[in-house]
Amino acid sequence: MxxxxxxxxxxxxxxxxxxxxxxxxxxxxxxxxxxxxxxxxxxxxxxxxxxxxxxxxxxxxxxxxxxxxxxxxxxxxxxxxxxxxxxxxxxxxxxxxxxxxxxxxxxxxxxxxxxxxxxxxxxxxxxxxKPLGFWDYVGWSTWAVGFIIEAVADQQKWHFRSNPDNTGKFIQSGLWAYSRHPNYLGEILLWTGLFVSATSVLRGWQYVSIISPLLVWYLLNYVSGIPLLEKAAMKRWGKEAAFQAYLQETPVLWPIRFWQ
Known part of the structure; x- marks a missing residue:
C-alpha cells in the first residue's frame, strides 16, 4: 500500500x-x-x-x-x-x-x-x-451556487416555521416556490463542484471519486431525503387542494419542467 x-x-x-x-x-x-x-x-x-x-x-x-x-x-x-x-x-x-x-x-x-x-x-x-486553472474555478463557482442555494433555502424554511401564523402550513415561498427541495438541490451542486475542482489533479483510478456527487444525488433522491419528506408531506397535507396545486406546479428538485 x-x-x-x-x-x-x-x-x-x-x-x-x-x-x-x-x-x-x-x-x-x-x-x-x-x-x-x-x-x-x-x-x-x-x-x-x-x-x-x-x-x-x-x-x-x-x-x-x-x-x-x-x-x-x-x-x-x-x-x-x-x-x-x-x-x-x-x-x-x-x-x-x-x-x-x-x-x-x-x-x-x-x-x-x-x-x-x-x-x-x-x-x-x-x-x-499545478497552477490553478479552468476546472478549479468552475468547480468552486458551482460549489458557491450550491452553498448559497442550500443556506438560503434552509434559512427561509427556518423563518417560515418560526412564525406562529404558519403553524400547520407548508412552505411554498422563496426558493421553495421553484423547487420542493431547494436545499437538496444546493447540496448536490456543491459536492458536484468539489469533485469538478478536484479533477484538476486527479488521475487514473482516482476518477472513481465521481461516486461522491453520485452518492449524494442517489441518497437524496431515493433513500433518506426526498422520499421520506414527500411521504410525510402527503400524509399531512395530501388532501388539501393548495398542496395538490403545489405538487402540480412545482418541480421536485430541479427548478425546470420538461415537456414531451
Whole structure:
C-alpha cells in the first residue's frame, strides 16, 4: 500500500472511530441530538487531517479544504439548532432505543462522510503542484451556487416555521416556490463542484471519486431525503387542494419542467 493508500486508510479509520465512539455515547443517553453535528464534524476533521498530511502549502488544497470547513460549520450548527428546537428527529423514531440498529445509522454516516469527501481527500493528498486553472474555478463557482442555494433555502424554511401564523402550513415561498427541495438541490451542486475542482489533479483510478456527487444525488433522491419528506408531506397535507396545486406546479428538485 502506497503513501496515499495508507493515508486514506488512516482517514477512514479516524472517521469510524469518531462515529462509533459517539454512537456509544448517544446510545447510552438514548439521544440523536448530536448525530448530524457528528457528521459535519467528521467532514471537517478528515478534510483538515488530509490537508496536513498532504500538500498543505498549495492554494488549491487550502481553498478546497476551506470550502468543506465552511459548509460543515454552517450545516452542522444549523442542524444542531434545529433539533434542539424540535426536540427530536423523526428519522430515529423507534431507533434510538435499539442500540444495534442505531449503530448501523452511525456506521452508514461514516461511510457517507468518507465517500462524499473522497475527491477532496485525494486532492489534498496529491503532492503534485499545478497552477490553478479552468476546472478549479468552475468547480468552486458551482460549489458557491450550491452553498448559497442550500443556506438560503434552509434559512427561509427556518423563518417560515418560526412564525406562529404558519403553524400547520407548508412552505411554498422563496426558493421553495421553484423547487420542493431547494436545499437538496444546493447540496448536490456543491459536492458536484468539489469533485469538478478536484479533477484538476486527479488521475487514473482516482476518477472513481465521481461516486461522491453520485452518492449524494442517489441518497437524496431515493433513500433518506426526498422520499421520506414527500411521504410525510402527503400524509399531512395530501388532501388539501393548495398542496395538490403545489405538487402540480412545482418541480421536485430541479427548478425546470420538461415537456414531451
Amino acid at each position: 502506497g503513501l496515499p493508500g495508507r493515508a486514506l486508510f488512516l482517514l477512514a479509520a479516524s472517521d469510524f472511530v469518531l462515529q462509533w465512539g459517539l454512537w456509544a455515547v448517544a446510545a447510552a443517553l438514548r439521544t440523536e441530538k448530536f448525530f448530524d453535528l457528528a457528521g459535519s464534524g467528521a467532514f471537517i476533521l478528515l478534510a483538515q487531517l488530509s490537508l496536513s498530511w498532504g500538500n498543505s502549502s498549495h492554494p488549491r488544497q487550502q481553498i478546497q479544504t476551506g470550502l468543506v470547513t465552511v459548509w460543515g460549520l454552517r450545516l452542522g450548527l444549523f442542524l444542531f439548532l434545529r433539533i434542539l428546537k424540535d426536540g427530536h428527529d423523526r428519522r430515529f423514531h423507534g431507533i434510538r432505543d435499539q442500540p444495534g440498529i442505531f449503530f448501523l445509522y452511525w456506521t452508514m454516516q461514516g461511510v457517507w462522510v468518507f465517500i462524499t469527501l473522497l475527491p477532496t481527500l485525494l486532492l489534498n493528498l496529491e503532492k503534485r503542484e
